[in-house]
Amino acid sequence: MTQTFRVSKPGIDVTSGTVPNNYYLDLIYPLLKVHSFGTFNTNVASFPVTVNHNLGYYPFVLTFSQFLDSNGGTPVVTNEYYQHDWFLRGASKEWIGQTKVFENKIEINVSQTDIASGTSIKGFYYIFKDPIA
Amino acid sequence: MGYGLLISKPGIDVLGTLAQDQKNLIFDYNLNHLKTAGYGTVTLSASAGGTQLQTVGHSLEYQPLVVAYYHNTTTNPDRWLITTSVVPNTGISRIASDDSVACLSGTASIGFLYKNQAGAAGTVELLYEYFYEGSS
Structure with missing residues (x-):
């Protein structure tokens, strides 16, 4: 399994789904710093x-x-x-x-x-x- | 050595030299990041040559940073434009669009001012997001 790092929104299972808007933080999408x-x-x-x-x-x-x-x-x-x-x-x-x-x-x-x-x-x-x- | 959370982009060693360039990081505990305070969709309609202002209240008590995109649901449904501010009364040159939307930020609300410079009534749909980051 590919390793990743995600923080999902409350109520969202962090291990499922691929919709970027479901995550506060996702390894694939850099946050504006x-x-x-x-x-x-x-x-x-x-x-x-x-x-x-x-x-x-x-x-x-x-x-x-x-x-x-x-x-x-x-x-x-x-x-x-x-x-x-x-x-x-x-x-x-x-x-x-x-x-x-x-x-x-x-x-x-x-x-x-x-x-x-x-x-x-x-x-x-x-x-x-x-x-x- | 201090403690903190660094997340590098895929393929970049978080302990390596490339990760010392902060633009190669997804997340850096040393830096602030935009935090969403609210988001939504508004629909703005105006007659030919007309305007419509739509405000969205907030309770931040300072002017927040806002980012918004809009499109004309009829004439340019696939062309999303970022809002700007205060466009001229004539001669809009933004990719031949007759629609402009100004984005403004106040201490109690954010607002979007649609100016329709087409010869017929128009409607734009706008997606916005505003952040805890702002003037304070």
Whole structure:
């Protein structure tokens, strides 16, 4: 019998079945391993935020941040966080929420054409050990 | 030597050199892993050019990490797209899809905003998972 390692969900017999979603942990399916995590609370003028990870490859990254919402008026910082990336370009305005991934760092950028440079934007990011490819 | 649980990928000696590269491990007790706080399916419908926001409550009291995928059940049933955020009012270029879904994360709920830019009513099905990991 091939050896394996599994942790099944409550009520699931760990010795039977092959449905991956029945297991919290399965040798065949690597878990995303958090390399680093952080929050930011940054003035618009201070973006991009650079976070060094020094992994030497392109890791999987997830970022959420506040959005600068406007509908023809003064931009308002949202309470909720939005998933990166977004990039909107109107006739004369841009909205950017972008996370660039490099081999040894990430760069997080949030901006909007009309926003005051001292406006603070909050968000968080997760960088994983697992490479994109 | 300390104690801990390391599980390497199949074919890699957990005590060998390759296992020192953490991306070759399935599980590493030194590292945090995403832990699912909730998951589910929502169906979003909007008229031509319309939007629909669906929220899902949670009790975490901070903004959790969310991952979600969606597809149009009629026009693109086999094409699942990851949610992004805040798409333009015109000119969506995501693989010629007329549907976009923004994913947002709040302290009491997560939400999904469907924007239908097709010329007819549309419906998308969305699968989501959110995690204990988040802004706190």
